[in-house]
Amino acid sequence: QSALTQPASVSGSPGQSITISCTGTSSDVGGYNYVSWYQQHPGKAPKLMIYEVSNRPSGVPDRFSGSKSGNTASLTISGLQAEDEADYYCSSYTSSSTFYVFGTGTKVTVL
Amino acid sequence: EVQLVESGGGLVKPGGSLRLSCAASGFTFSNAWMSWVRQAPGKGLEWVGRIKSKTDGGTTDYAAPVKGRFTISRDDSKNTLYLQMNSLKTEDTAVYYCTNVASGYAFDYWGQGTLVTVSS
Numbered sequence: 001q002s003a004l005t006q007p008a009s010v011s012g013s014p015g016q017s018i019t020i021s022c023t024g025t026s027s028d029v030g031g032y033n034y035v036s037w038y039q040q041h042p043g044k045a046p047k048l049m050i051y052e053v054s055n056r057p058s059g060v061p062d063r064f065s066g067s068k069s070g071n072t073a074s075l076t077i078s079g080l081q082a083e084d085e086a087d088y089y090c091s092s093y094t095s096s097s098t099f100y101v102f103g104t105g106t107k108v109t110v111l
Numbered sequence: 112e113v114q115l116v117e118s119g120g121g122l123v124k125p126g127g128s129l130r131l132s133c134a135a136s137g138f139t140f141s142n143a144w145m146s147w148v149r150q151a152p153g154k155g156l157e158w159v160g161r162i163k164s165k166t167d168g169g170t171t172d173y174a175a176p177v178k179g180r181f182t183i184s185r186d187d188s189k190n191t192l193y194l195q196m197n198s199l200k201t202e203d204t205a206v207y208y209c210t211n212v213a214s215g216y217a218f219d220y221w222g223q224g225t226l227v228t229v230s231s
Contacts, residue, residue: 036216045221048219051215097172097175099172
């Protein structure tokens with residue numbers, strides 16, 4: 001089971017919107033609405049930001065939104081803020097024996 | 112407040128063994144599916160394995176790189192999750208996180224992680 005494909009880096013200025021893509025296959029992202037997104041600041045544990053493609057856990061700002069089209073899921077951060085600078089990982093349930101697969105990770109830089 | 116606190120990490124030689132623990136509080140541990148996720152230094156996240164709640168059978172599943180070497184178990188009376196790691200390899204060097212599996216197969220809460228270093 002290969003990792004889901006994410007861009008290595010994405011950047012934007014404060015207030016702008018950015019989108020991170022997460023590309024898989026019909027066996028994972030495309031086959032199930034079980035895509036989640038995680039934010040990880042340096043030296044910290046990951047934090048769940050989006051689950052089931054587009055749902056936000058309590059406490060996550062509504063600037064964060066998720067969507068999916070075919071085998072590609074996306075995380076959009078609107079109104080980018082300095083504290084959004086972090087690594088972001090997508091994850092999906094997969095029909096392979098691995099059950100769960102993570103993305104390669106994207107470093108978000110706020111210019 | 113949900114808390115997951117890992118312990119047991121350290122330096123071990125290749126071929127050695129180590130047992131990690133994860134103490135859980137703030138939620139009904141016995142009802143939760145739990146997972147271990149690891150992160151090698153400077154690398155991305157990698158799912159290690161999971162254990163279902165006893166209500167759902169208590170079965171375990173593992174990622175291919177650790178299958179046959181790692182064993183996940185739970186003690187619901189102690190609200191504690193375990194990861195027994197045998198035949199350790201240098202490529203097992205990573206921070207190991209304990210996490211619960213929530214709605215939609217998402218990893219809801221995470222511990223702070225414990226570092227395992229496999230080196231001679």
